[in-house]
Amino acid sequence: MKTVLITGCSSGFGLETARYFLERDWNVIATMRMPREDVLPRSAHLRVLALDVTDARSIREAVDAAGSIDVLVNNAGVGLLSAFEGTSMETVRQVFETNTFGTLAMTHALLPQFTQRRSGAIINVGSAVTLKSFPLLSIYTASKAAIMAFTESLALELEAFDVRVGLIIPGRAPETRFGENVQRLLPNGIPQAYQAFAQAAFATIEQAGDVTHSLDVAQAVWRFATDTACPARLPAGADAVAIAESR
Template identity: 60%
Template sequence: MMSTVLITGCSSGFGLESAKRFHEAGWEVIATMRTPQQDLLPPSLRLLALDVTDAASVERAVEAAGPIDVLVNNAGFGAVAPVELTAPETARALFETNVLGTLAMVRAVAPHMRRRRAGVIVNVSSTVTVKTLPLIGVYSASKAAVNAFTASLALEMQPFGVRAHLVLPGRAPQTRFGDNAMPHLRGMDDLDYSPQLQGFVQSVLEDQGPVTHATDVAQAVWRAATDPAAPLRIAAGADAELWMAEAGLA
């Protein structure tokens, strides 16, 4: 029997590559994005509109999807700004999407998995939660929140035959993460913070040293979905593996 995976945030990067990975393996893939663009995906993939911050949108998408064997919560965005300069609306948006949006999908899908006594939930987080970095403090906090409730979720769902995992990517300069984060950049015109910000932005954009590729994340998501022995936290990318090892989590 063919397994079904629903993946959020498939318009680019990790979500798009994960959708392709499962499709190549013969799964039924339900790819979701806020504004559906079928030309981004193989024609045989199901594509649904989904805004994880909209309760009605979540309900419609989950109902249209039907039974889901694996839920991959990938939708999210970042923001670059010193903590004290992070705009309140940016902080709210980060938590609305990264935390509450992920939680909304879990709340919508987990009851069905629990009743069937089977299923896997994979939440894409970040290794910034295991290595403290400046200028992304509020983003890091949102991902740390995802880590915390996923760890509890894994324990809560285990008696019902449902697994929960975290995939932690590292720096991914080839994705649109930087492009999506730049509109929320604050502090470049601040004499104190500007030097830090210029250096940080340059390091994010440079494709030097060990980095994470979208295919690394897709493979980590695949492992979480298909390997019953997979750990709670799975590093995705060469740099992510190094950071996880340094944190004693490898």
């Protein structure tokens, strides 16, 4: 039986992906900053571990406790909706610490077991904003664009070890906690001078018809994990698929 370790399982895509793999009889190591067993169904195949991807000690302890892993899903992430001018460098670094360095650090911690075993898959969660840009998301987009570039180069580097590296590219998913989280880091990130423009930009985004559902992401992760012929870049969600096709 194979084992998947997923970061950021307390809500949204991570939680749905953990459920999806459990229902398909995988061993699931669902990691969360604040572990909660009750968000997932009881199962002998489930372990919930504490993991903050910005904390080196937390990563070390979780990886030691996890043991042998077949698939790593780097899903944990934070959003930031702000005008760049109103965003401090401290906030910029916080976003990169989670979305970018967190993904790199988790990959670094688990990679040796994959290359030694000459098997395994690393699946990073990117974002469709790296395919089609939106205003007021410059820092978030930059943090995910770095992951897209990292994923593509690493995939080539690990081919010789039979370790697969893929990128899931979700579109906008209003059903997750992401929307409330984008305000958490910087509640007043849009200065007055940008307000009128920002309101018009939000209205355009809200009017867009198609969205991404957590299940779309879980299915895309499953596909990459289980189908070795699957492409390395997988848009997830009707909006992300449309954006990818329009490029």
